[in-house]
Amino acid sequence: MAKQTELIQPEWKKGFVPKPAPTKWEAGMASPNPLGRPKGVLDKRTKVTRALMDDAPAVARVVIDAAMEGDMTAAGLVLSRCAPVIKSQAERVQFELNRDAPLAEQARQIMQAVANGEVDPDTGRILIGCLSSVAGIEAVTELERRILELESREVKR
Template identity: 45%
Template structure:
């Protein structure tokens, strides 16, 4: 059996021979390295996002009022939109804690004070971890300061 072309393809080939020409010989095709718009985008033209933002600035308060009224009337879609877009997202905040932390003690003893406060339930574990991370950051800063002071002292000795 030879590779016979289906009737619909033969009919299409006869009706639209340009679809079957090699791309390089087609009229109106893009050529490599040649822009279809050599002048580029016109200066001052705005994309859809910019146009939408400008419209929202003009009518934003009215739109917010309508959405708020719909939400208060029980429209769950409006409630969802209000919650997601118009109100800032809630952020987790650590509650204020009070416990004894002696700032004059060495950093490792301060970290131990935090661990004791966590173990006694005066500080929750997440807050304790954050406090120990802060103490560790201070330790790193102190180490850099000490290295800098030692380096300056060595340079002064050699000078």
């Protein structure tokens, strides 16, 4: 049997109970800062942005001058801000698609058109994505119909 030792406290510490540790703020508790951030106080990002904006015209002039002197990186940067980036556009395609078939069958038809070379793979991916969107819309519509039907049954009771 283990011998228990008794804790002997000095006279001045007898009956002392330490204060409980302060709790950390958790959702639902009163806000530790009820007034919030004072109006007009700027955060670090705003301060940095304002400092950069003060020098922006000078920086832009340096980049433009470098572009005019033949610096291709600077020229690319200037042109990227002046003209929009050219986006690829898919060509129009025509192939047989049974619109009355289930969506899964339509997806198979698109995949077959890609395999046959009638549709390029990017366009096929876009078309299948469109089918997926239609399927999501149909699912939401069906759920809405079912909910309305259940609610009407409940009201009739």
